[in-house]
Amino acid sequence: MRHGLVLMPASASSSATTPLVDWLFLDLNSFFASVEQQLHPELRGKPVAVVPVMTDSTCAIAASHEAKKFGIKTGTNIGEARRLCPELELVEASHGVYVEFHHEILKEIDRHFPVHMICSIDEMACKLDAPRRPLPAAVDLAKRIKRGLRERVGECITCSIGLAPNRFLAKVASDMQKPDGLVVLLPEELPGRLLELELRDLCGIGRRMEPRLHACGIRTMADLWQAERETLHRAWGGVCGDRFWHALHGGASEDDPPAQHRTLGHSHVLAPELRTPPQAGVVARRLLLKAASRLRRMHYRATHLHLSVRTEDGPRCEAQTKFDPVCDSIVLARVLAELWQTVMKQARWQRVKKVSVTLMGLEAESQPQQLELFVSADEAASRERRETLSRTLDKINQKRGRDSVVIGFTPDTVRTFSGSKIAFTRIPDREEFQE
Ligand SMILES: [Mg+2]
Known part of the structure; x- marks a missing residue:
């Protein structure tokens, strides 16, 4: 089912300025029914209704795309639905499974862009940032999310996406083409x-x-x-x-993204040979550099760093610290080194089983830095140099393979751990293999 159609406005090609959109709204198609078809291949391509209980007096809580063609939808009485479509397949709802899929879907979308708002189990909205607002970038993001859901969550998991100047219109746009739609409403083209x-x-x-x-x-x-x-x-x-x-009329949505809700992090369960505090410290640093590289790729700066450590037989120890927005590896590595001391003191320098490093309070790079006025010219210049250096390291690692250049440890120390792709709890992006 690849009916994705982008409605490009006539003005997009002729206008000198690129059209902009602010919101991406995603609505999963026939969510519960699609999950059932994903898990039970024998139901694929068939009219399916998901019901709370197996009686004719109940109503459908979801209908597959095929069932909708018979006029069956959420709320249709099952007796009536059977009349409309005698071959209708009924499936009893498994809410726990739908919730699991919901989280898998969120995780997948988050790999491409942070979800700003979860509107329901099958609807999510993203407020786009400066790099993704130009229509071609937003369309590309939408297509990557769709592909990601199909490839990593399940081939039956399709969605309709709307791109528009506000969340309301983006939702309206997501409703305009089903299944697997992609509809753009530009402010200059309204109504x-x-x-x-x-x-x-x-x-x-x-x-x-x-x-x-x-x-x-x-x-x-x-x-x-x-x-x-x-x-x-x-x-x-x-x-x-x-x-x-x-x-x-396309006015801005009132709610702005709460930046502190955005996070980006990595965690790792250590192989026995890496559990001594010095080795674990290197792993923590390695996780941080990976997250920092991803931060830069997503065009964000972070304002908080959180470190959590679980020892082999002790409780979890953690600490976090706040700073002015940064994205360069050098400053972040320095912050991590201090946190490491704090956390390992709590952990009484025991052997470490698991390390988690999380960057929080993410801000879009384009966002003006509030404290800019209080930063001296020297400081600003040195920050810029550090950011440039970090980006140069990213480029070298992208080209030459990960860990070609690292900060503060010899690549060989962690080669065994960072070489194993499946050791990470989340499935990494393609770019991350080089980070
Ligand atoms: Mg839906």
């Missing part, structure tokens, strides 16, 4: 394809809201688009109407 929709297609216009809009003379999307903000205020009976008007 554009919105006019193809019915009022009820929009999130926020339900069974109760529709008659209230009718009462205000709004019956079509064109009416809704042309309505004054005051009219919608009246229809909704308050500021919800103003918000709806604002969102419909």
